[in-house]
Amino acid sequence: MTDTNENALSRSPDEQASGFEAVRTAHQSEMVEDYVELIAELIQLNGAARPVEIAERLGVTQPTVSKNLNRLKREGLILQEPYRSIRLTEEGRELAEACRQRHRIVVDFLVALGVSQEVAEYDAEGIEHHVSEETLAVFHAFTKERAKG
Amino acid sequence: MTDTNENALSRSPDEQASGFEAVRTAHQSEMVEDYVELIAELIQLNGAARPVEIAERLGVTQPTVSKNLNRLKREGLILQEPYRSIRLTEEGRELAEACRQRHRIVVDFLVALGVSQEVAEYDAEGIEHHVSEETLAVFHAFTKERAKG
DNA sequence: TACAAAAGTTAGCTTTGGCTAAATTTTGTA
DNA sequence: TACAAAATTTAGCCAAAGCTAACTTTTGTA
Ligand SMILES: [Mn+2]
Ligand SMILES: [Mn+2]
Ligand SMILES: [Mn+2]
Ligand SMILES: [Mn+2]
Numbered sequence A, B: 001m002t003d004t005n006e007n008a009l010s011r012s013p014d015e016q017a018s019g020f021e022a023v024r025t026a027h028q029s030e031m032v033e034d035y036v037e038l039i040a041e042l043i044q045l046n047g048a049a050r051p052v053e054i055a056e057r058l059g060v061t062q063p064t065v066s067k068n069l070n071r072l073k074r075e076g077l078i079l080q081e082p083y084r085s086i087r088l089t090e091e092g093r094e095l096a097e098a099c100r101q102r103h104r105i106v107v108d109f110l111v112a113l114g115v116s117q118e119v120a121e122y123d124a125e126g127i128e129h130h131v132s133e134e135t136l137a138v139f140h141a142f143t144k145e146r147a148k149g
Numbered sequence C: 001t002a003c004a005a006a007a008g009t010t011a012g013c014t015t016t017g018g019c020t021a022a023a024t025t026t027t028g029t030a
Numbered sequence D: 001t002a003c004a005a006a007a008t009t010t011a012g013c014c015a016a017a018g019c020t021a022a023c024t025t026t027t028g029t030a
Helices: A013-046 A051-058 A062-074 A090-113 A117-130 A133-148 B013-046 B051-058 B062-074 B090-113 B117-130 B133-148
Strands: none
Touching: A013 A051, A013 A062, A013 A090, A013 A117, A013 B013, A013 B051, A013 B117, A051 A062, A051 B013, A090 A117, A090 A133, A090 B133, A117 B013, A117 B117, A117 B133, A133 B090, A133 B117, B013 B051, B013 B062, B013 B090, B013 B117, B051 B062, B090 B117, B090 B133
């Protein structure tokens, strides 16, 4: 149990900073990702995505949703005529699909590892935004391996 | 490969909202946790934690650090006389220790799983704030199991 | 088909955590 | 020991994302 010094203290300031910077960057895309993912789910579930339901499932108020949807419009991810329900653009659909896949990989991985379904869903909502391609690939491989065994 | 419907679409609005709410809550404690953890590291490494180094290792400017340190003071986690370096209160030390342990568990888990050391450190910086006690315990158990085998 | 309830929007406030510019204090060195 | 450089702080700006209150539009139903 000797300390190999392979810990945070052995990292250069720059290396350490790049980790914190990545977290801040991830948090900037997080809202958009969760919205398009949820919109895709609601369309699949109900045939339409309405702001009132987005608000309910995110646990925020309707004005918050209304304001954030404007950002998604600006970014070309959704289409919405005033007072009507929401559609995804092609770009929005693609982002939503990528987010749903990533979310699914994280949840399935946690479950394969032994975490309960409820907690897996709960934790995945945050974890999904901080998983690099490399880590995601490792998660996916682990889940597939477990499924075979 | 039939879909068991054990997916996001089968969850109640309330269940789904509680996940998003947990993420927002985690993000509120994140800054404080990263600061005390880093301060503890710098004290161990250099005998002192100076704002200029905190700024460098977080990748933010010195005024940002100065402002955020005031929050840590208000919350009773650090002590600092003006223009002097930073000490942790007993409460700050305890929080730092808990954060370092959690960080270490997440990094070691990712490495045990097959993620490279660099990417493990990188991803852990964000993931650590979104891991419930249950998931953390599963991570820890997995790492210990791997160490034996 | 009127009209109340529900949904959506707008306006405006708050907090958080970034930033730059400039002032102050400490530190290191000629 | 003077003084330049470095560190720290203060002041003030900004954007993001939450909120409430109030307004507008749509929907459902008596
Ligand atoms: Mn999420
Ligand atoms: Mn998600
Ligand atoms: Mn996060
Ligand atoms: Mn962190």
